Amino acid sequence: MDWKPDRKAKKAVYRQIADYIERGIALGEFLPDSMLPSERRLAEDLGVNRSTVVAAYEELAAAGVVTRKKGSGTQVSSDIWGMSHKRIPNWGRYIEYGSFLPNLPLVQKIRNETQEHDMINLSSGELSPGLFPSIEFRSILAEMPIKAPLGYDHPQGNLELRKTITTHIKETKQIDTEPYSILITSGAQQALHLVIQCLLKPGDAVAIEDPSYCYSLPIFQSAGLKTFLLPVDDNGMNPEDIRSLHKKHRIKMVFTNPTYQNPTGTVMSLTRRKQLLELSSELGLPIIEDDPYSLTSFDWTFIPTLKSMDVNGTVLYISSLSKIVASGLRIGWIIGPKRVIERLADAKQQVDFGHSIFPQWIAHHFLQSSQFQQHITMLQLELKKRRDVIVTSLRDTLGNRVSYDSPEGGIHLWCWINEEVVSPTHLLEESFKRGLAFLPGSVMGTQKNYVRFTFGRGETSEIEKGIARFADALNSLLDS
Known part of the structure; x- marks a missing residue:
């Protein structure tokens, strides 16, 4: 030719x-x-x-x-x-x-591998089916009268549910708000998506924690945003790092998960929370607080949310029932100024014309009932038990080859490997061969020699078996 x-x-x-x-x-x-x-x-x-x-x-x-x-x-x-x-x-x-970017290839591969029947899944950030309130839901469905019409509901979500959430967060998190300041969303992820799409524009700079769940989300790149990283230590991220970034890059928004942070399990100190709110007010900088885990404290410690301390209205608060009740319920919410909530509700209506009424009814009745607090108490005890099992399993099988901090709440354990391995991807492949899925730390931040285990996702026996498989995979690479 x-x-x-x-x-x-x-x-x-x-x-x-x-x-x-x-x-x-x-x-x-x-x-x-x-x-x-x-x-x-x-x-x-x-x-x-x-x-x-x-x-x-x-x-x-x-x-x-x-x-x-x-x-x-x-x-x-x-x-x-x-x-x-x-x-x-x-x-x-x-x-x-297409302008909407796909998930990272490694995330897609993990999702596909976890469909295998004999795969122990310690990667997915959700509760195991055994921790869902299935019996309580069946009781609610059997007794719940269908009073509301089955047409489109209010753009912000069912009013009765928003009233119930108003009472719920006042009693459990000391957050004062009104139903008109709440938008019901399809979990926290849709809430984040709406905030990014409606309140920011391409080229804007935002700050996210490193490591963090946000690091793995392509929606920031799809929206054309510039992301800058805030290192997380034992006391959470440092507000002074935000000041430095703001001077250099004119940060428009900060995303944080301050309580039992995903993946580290750390809790932002009260001092830093106050500093962050003062800085937010000084700079006029919105804070997006993602709070999925604060009700999972293993010793029932009350940790004030940023929103409960927010006297200047600089915090948009996101929470859901996904990590404490059932991920498949798809009930989340955003709390913020009325004008912001109306803007986000308008966008949500363009996407799905409002949330399904059935999960809203279930959530409304469950949050109102005495069964909810009984469920949370059970969940705290069970998660603590599973945390202890995974810590013991790692200590017994791998000794000083790995290190970790034992979290006091949440569903994740952040584990770092003290010796170099070929690559996180290679380690994951070896684990797949043995029937275990976990999340490599590189998916969630710049720290490469880390892995995240979701102990809330596995039953106790599965956790022990899964860590044994992980130890086998890691030892095979380190000893070769």
């Missing part, structure tokens, strides 16, 4: 190849039903990567000019110009060029 793509041209190389072949077909150089060169051979002839040829062939297939069959190769269509010629969308290009 004498022709070669022009690497200096503005047109992409794969597009040049596709145009060249399509022109050759039109001129009769490539006949109907004839086979085109294999991807590998054409790549060698043109001096390009094989993936470039694959992209060109897929472009031609989308145009209906060629057909591609796995194992057979790429063939010029038999009736290019006839009535039977049809064009199909190039879905590959649409997927590649």
Whole structure:
């Protein structure tokens, strides 16, 4: 083949190849039903990567000019110009060029691997089915009269549920608010998404904790935001780091999970909480407080939320029932100034036209009942038991090869490996082979030699078995 793509041209190389072949077909150089060169051979002839040829062939297939069959190769269509010629969308290009970014490949792989029947899942940030209040829910569903209409509800969510949440957070978290300042969301993740989409614009700078759950979310990149990291130590993130970032980058918003932080399990000190609120008021800087775990304290210690200490209205407060009741209920909420809540509610209505009434009814009745506090007490005791099991298992199987701080609440344990391994991905692959899934620390921040175990996700026997499998995988790499 004498022709070669022009690497200096503005047109992409794969597009040049596709145009060249399509022109050759039109001129009769490539006949109907004839086979085109294999991807590998054409790549060698043109001096390009094989993936470039694959992209060109897929472009031609989308145009209906060629057909591609796995194992057979790429063939010029038999009736290019006839009535039977049809064009199909190039879905590959649409997927590649969409503005909403996919999850990290490693996160996708973990999700797929955990579908295996014999896989012990200590990666997913949720409670195990044994900790769900299933019996209580069945009782509520059996006795609950359907009084409300089954049409669209209020854009901010069912009013009765918002009134119940107002009472609930006053009693459990000392947060004073009104129903008009609450928006019901599909868990905390939708709340974060609405905040990012509605209150920020591309190019804005935001600060997130390192490590943190937010680090793994592509929604910041999809929205075109610049993220800057706040290191987390034993007392949480340091507000003075925010001041430094704000001077350099004009930070527009700070995202924090100050109580039993995911993944470290740390609690921001009261001193730093006060400093953060003072700094927020001084700079006019909004604080997004994500609080999924504060009711899980293993010794029933009350830790004041930032929102309960907020006298200047600088905190948007996000919480949910996902980590303390059931993730599948999909009930979360945002608390903030009335104007902000109305803006977010308007956006949510554009996306899903409001939340389903059925989970809102269940949440309303469950939060109102005495069963809720009984459930929380049970949950605290069970999570503490599972925390003790995972700590004991790590100590007995790995000794000083790993280190960790024993959390006093939440559902996660942050574990660092004291010796170098080949790579977190390699360690995860070895664990997959043995039937265990965990979350590598690199997914949640810049610290590479860490792993996160979700002890709330596993039953006690599964935790012991899972840590034994992890120890086997780690020892095999360290001893080889």
